[in-house]
Amino acid sequence: MSLAAQLWRESAGEAGRILAHPFVQGLGNGGLPLASFRTYVAQDAFFLEGFARAYAFCLAHTTDRAGLDGFASLIAGVVDELRLHAGYAKRWGVSLAGVVTQPATRAYVDFLLGIARGGDIGETAAAMAPCMRLYAFLGQELARGPVAPAYAEWVRTYADPGFEGLALRLEELLDRAPVDPTRARAHYRRAMALEYGFFDACL
Numbered sequence: 001m002s003l004a005a006q007l008w009r010e011s012a013g014e015a016g017r018i019l020a021h022p023f024v025q026g027l028g029n030g031g032l033p034l035a036s037f038r039t040y041v042a043q044d045a046f047f048l049e050g051f052a053r054a055y056a057f058c059l060a061h062t063t064d065r066a067g068l069d070g071f072a073s074l075i076a077g078v079v080d081e082l083r084l085h086a087g088y089a090k091r092w093g094v095s096l097a098g099v100v101t102q103p104a105t106r107a108y109v110d111f112l113l114g115i116a117r118g119g120d121i122g123e124t125a126a127a128m129a130p131c132m133r134l135y136a137f138l139g140q141e142l143a144r145g146p147v148a149p150a151y152a153e154w155v156r157t158y159a160d161p162g163f164e165g166l167a168l169r170l171e172e173l174l175d176r177a178p179v180d181p182t183r184a185r186a187h188y189r190r191a192m193a194l195e196y197g198f199f200d201a202c203l
Helices: 005-012 012-018 022-029 034-061 067-094 103-116 121-143 147-157 161-176 179-203
Strands: none
Touching: 005 012, 005 034, 005 147, 005 161, 005 179, 012 022, 012 121, 012 179, 022 034, 022 121, 022 147, 022 179, 034 103, 034 121, 034 179, 067 147, 067 161, 103 121, 103 179, 121 147, 121 161, 121 179, 147 161
16 A cells, blocks of 8 residues: 555545544535635635645645656646635635735644645645545545535545546555654644644634
8 A cells, every 4th residue: 555545544534533523524514604705715726825835845845857847837726726716706805915924824834834844744744635535535525415505615536537637646645755753643633633723723
């Protein structure tokens, strides 16, 4: 079993806990208050900008063509997500300029960039992979049942095979990189905990 697959399997309990969170369930059944989604849009846009910068550190430190192509495509994927958030913001009157970040958002961004600045691609990928795999999981799981119209676009985005492909690409880059499994596991677990905290803070 690859390292990425092993780390995700070990995180099954936390992934299930996040799927069951009222914020996530509210995305699927439409019961999430619009005020909570507006908070999420602003906070997640800030987070995604940090996420793109973490990928950029990996791009700068990669030493082969596969890494160059992989991280470039992952950055492009984040840019697409930011366009989606811009659409949400315009539709529901959310300002993305000068976002006041919540402690949970700042903690997650600082965690990722703190690792990425060190230049270790394997460790950075281990810290970033949970976000990609988790969102693909949440989208796919929510799409299995009836999805209310309110946030159906969100569900479709992360249930889409194209997003699954991006998650797989990052996991492949993680599996190719030399990394201490103990450190990778610690980063992965920390990221999963920060994911829960991020959703919880937006509710």
